[in-house]
Every structure is written in structure tokens, then in C-alpha cells.
Amino acid sequence: MSFRNYFMKLFSALFLVAGFSFLSACAKPQKAGDFKQNSEKKKNHLNVSFDNISEGTIPEGWREGATKPSGKLAEWEVVNDPHKSGNKIMSLTKVYSKSEDVFNLCWTGGIRFTDGVIRVKILAREGMVDQGGGIAWRIVDDSNYYIARYNPLEKNFRVYYVVDGHRQILDSADADIAAREWVTIEIHHSGDSIEGWLDGKKLFSVKDRSIMREGGVGLWTKADAVTYFDDFSIEFADENRETLGNKKPELLSFTWPRIGISIDKLSGGDIKKMSALGFKHGVRVTRVKSDADVELIKGDIILSVDSVQVKDFRDMFEILILSKKYMAGDAVKLQIFRDGEILDRKITLSENTFQVSVEHLQRLLVEEIIRKEEENNEDTEQKK
Secondary structure (H helix, E strand, C coil): CCHHHHHHHHHHHHHHHHCHHHHHHHEEEEEHHHCCCCEEEECCEEEECCCCCCCCCCCCCEEEEEECCCCCCCEEEEEECCCCCCCEEEEEEECCCCCCCCEEEEEEEEEEECCEEEEEEEEEEECCCCCCEEEEEEEEECCEEEEEEEECCCCEEEEEEEECCEEEEEEEEECCCCCCCCEEEEEEEECCEEEEEECCEEEEEEECCCCCCCEEEEEEEECCCEEEEEEEEEEECCCCCCECCECCCEEEEEEEEECCEEEECCCHHHHHHHHCCCCCCCEEEEEECCCCEECCCCCCEEEEECCEECCCHHHHHHHHHHCCCCCCCCEEEEEEEECCEEEEEEEECEEEEEEEEHHHHHHHHHHHHHHHHHHHHHHHHHHC
16 A cells, blocks of 8 residues: 555544644645646647656656555556657556456546547557556546546447446447557547547547536556556647636645555564564565665565554554654664564655645545444444
């Protein structure tokens, strides 16, 4: 689990405890137009470039997500293009679920889109259950958005809406383009009218009013489809007119120390190996980002941070972030377990900035209230 994903799960609980004072202490309101993208915007045209993104990371303000997730989220990152020297592309690099009900997302709420044109090049690399991928737009959250995707296994190009996690097909067209070949998907959306283009040919036109509001934009795959994406661009409709009566959202910006690793709970095998040395708790490193300044490798088990014992992910989060003791640039001492030995290592923290809309936080708050109410009801029933 990454600290970014854990933050979103924990935030609603913190909000309930600390109230809006937590927001004022950690967040700075911003207008959507002030959101900084690794992109170039000319008039109503926006090119999102991956070339100036560090390899092994995703663009600032983007997030990994999933519709109907099953276990760990799939991992996305910018990689060097193996077919073109000096070019970087976005890739879904690792999947943990092959369920055909799981839709993998990498998206941003910082780019607000209602009407206009979105295009991206995709290359289907591999996948047994599914292949290919596409564009998601008017994204409200991980469970509500439009999606247009190309699938070389099924040899078709389709457009869907996803509402409350349920996907419904709107139109489909035959398209016989082989896997491992670049293909350009292009979507024209105006009001309730959607047109789908593949490699410069219009293949469908449909009307739908399921999501009549602006939203985020991003990339999409299904199940175990591993896919490359490049040349992501957006042409906005007249930005001076009101967009379906919706105002641009207020964004909150959160900044905290970045470690550059993902961690997970210990397995039974981990605990058995450590118990001979008198240790029973810790967290296992599952991923080290390429730009992270850490003396760690995948498989290391972190036992303590600056002599404070670590039992689980929450301990790491509370020590390094919620304590407000550390800042970007600080060096932190770790005690780790590696290959049967206890070693001392260090990490140097960098800065991580995350942005989220107030509307999304309100939804998290409502979900947390409902969850707590359901837990209380279950406790009451058990006591009867």
C-alpha cells in the first residue's frame, strides 16, 4: 500500500475527529485553473507530457484507483519507451487481480473536462483476460465516469458509462487492429453527444445523459490488461461559457514528507524468520520508487523508525506524517531485517503534494458516517 492511498482512506476518519481545523492546517484551497500539470496549454488545448516525469512515478496530482477493486490496486508508472529513444510513456506495469469485474484507473481531478476532444495513443502489451484500454472522462470518482476503450482480443472499440460501479455499454464498433501496435483513440463530447474515433476514423456516435457534469480525466484498463499510453491531449470547448451550469471545483492541496516506497503487512513466513531474533512486528517493503533516496530494497522488513518500533502501516504513517516531526530533506534512521540480519539503514525524505476536490472529501465523509452507522448497528444486533 502507498502512503497516498492510505491517506485517502484515513482522511475521512481524521476529518470526523479533528473537524475543519485539520483542513485549515494541512490544506490550501486552489481553483482548478491554478492546478499545476506537467503539461503545456495553448489557448483551449492541453498536452499532458510524460517526458519530464521521473521514471517510476506518476504525474503530480494523478492517482491510482479502481472500480470494484479486489485486493491491491494495479500499479501505474512512467517508463522509458522501449520503441523510441528519449521518449517516456505512461504504463500500467503490474496487476494484482485478473477479475474481469475490476477496472484499473490512473486519473486526475485537477484537469476539469466537460465538452471538447480527448485523445490518447495506446499499445496493448499483454493480458489473458483482457487487453488494451482507453480514456476515462467526466470522472466523478472511481465508480462514476465515461470510458471509451479498444480491445484487440475482442477486436472492437466501445464506449460505456460507469455509474455507481456498474458499467453499461452505449455503442460498439468492429476494429481489427493487432495487439502491440499503437492506435489513437479520440473522443468528441458535447452536451449529451459522444463520438468515437479510432486512428482518424469515426466509428460510433451516440447520445447519453448519465453524467451531465464536468469531471476529471484519465487512463483505463480492465482486469490484467497491461498497456502503454502516450500523447495524451485535450481540446476544451469554449472555456468562457458555463459548463452545464457547474462551477469549477475548489481543490485542496496537501503536502507531507514522501518516502518513495510501498509497504505491506508481514506474512506468516516473515514472522517465522524474524522470531528467532526476537522480533514479531514490522512492515515489508513491496516497492521502491526509482527516484527514492533510500537504502532499501524490495523484501526488506522495517522494524523501527528513529528507534520507534513499527508494528503496521498506521505506525509508519503516524510517525513520519501525522507527528509533523519530519520535513522534506530530513534523514531518517531505520532498523531493518534482511536475509536473516538486523541492519541499520537510512532514508532521505522528499516532498509529496496531493490535491483533491472538496466535493470528493465530502463524499468520503458521508461514506465514513454510513460505515460507522453500519458498524454500530451490527454491534447492537450482536448484543441482543
